[in-house]
Amino acid sequence: MELARAAAVLMGSGITGVRPMGGGDLSEIMTVWLDDGRPVVVKNGPAPRIEADMLWALRAAGAPAPEVLAVDDTVLVLEWIDGTDPMRSAWTDLGRVLRTLHAADPTALAPSGHYGWARDFAFGNLTIGNGFRDDWALFWAEQRLLVHVPHVAPAIARRLESLARTIPDRLPARPTPALLHGDLWSGNVLAKDGRISALVDPACCIGHAEADFAMLTLFARPTSDFWEAYGPREPGSAERVTLYRLWPALVHLRLFGSAYHDMVTALLAEVKA
Incomplete structure (x- = not known):
């Protein structure tokens, strides 16, 4: 919950739900529901700001990538995207x-x-x-x-x-x-x-x-x-x-x-x- 709370602070919101996500072998990753009902993806990692720069670069190049909603030295908050098909x-x-x-x-x-x-x-x-x-x-x-x-x-x-x-x-x-x-x-x-x-x-x-x-x-x-x-x-x-x-x-x-x-x-x- 500490990571979810840190993300909520960055977003200026409360939390209504948290669910761990799969695939986080090297970092903690979860879906967090904010007060307005929005789901967002929250993750930590060794370099959230650098990862955010990379996501911005992908989007600028015309590739689909999640929007960076908030970032600091320890937390990255991303747009939640439906991508459940193989x-x-x-x-x-x-x-x-x-x-x-x-x-x-x-x-x-x-x-x-x-x-x-x-x-x-x-x-x-x-x-x-x-x-x-x-x-x-x-x-x-x-x-x-x-x-x-x-x-x-x-x-x-x-x-x-x-x-x-x-x-x-x-x-x-x-x-x-x-x-x-x-x-x-x-x-x-x-x-x-x-x-x-x-x-x-x-x-x-x-x-x-x-x-x-x-x-x-x-x-x-x-x-x-x-x-x-x-x-x-x-x-x-x-x-x-x-x-x-x-x-x-x-x-x-x-x-x-x-x-x-x-x-x-x-x-x-x-x-x-």
Whole structure:
């Protein structure tokens, strides 16, 4: 109730009901009913203000995302959105939404020709280092792969170090900059009546559009309708997406433990690292 009360104070309202919500593996999340009868979504987390900035960026890019109603250093209050249908009911619309997001001009969010994000973020207690680089391949090697080396088993660390040396030959240095959602798994996509209601829980950065396919395809298999709605991909995309999957796999290994060891080693083998 402490989180709900803090949200009510931010909203200048009382509370008529509270219900915990699923999916909050790394933060507390709940539906709170205010005095006027409105339901709102309330969550905490390591960086509510940064998450709010990311949601604003998604909305400005034309992607559906919840409106930020209030935020401070510990609490984020969001518009409640109906999105109870399974994502598989809206693959076509997700392709359209993701194409819109990736096609938006991100120059207001990063220096021209640079990749990354202005501030570091986090999944729970795992820091996502950002900052800006003018070379996407080096950003990915240093900020998404090598950062894990001190925190994984020595055998995996050695393979990551070897792989990182080859990244400039595997990934483009200067792809067209795109705003990435950054954590696009099915739990962060709300759907209703065949449409995407909202993209939630972003971990945004400016980067190569294909990186958003990594998390999407790590645990799900988009249908042909999704790919057709998204549109043409660059040659070699499948190989690069496999490489991009290593980052969310490593994040899961560090957050949730040895259950993800085999996933990481399988991906390392697939990219011949």
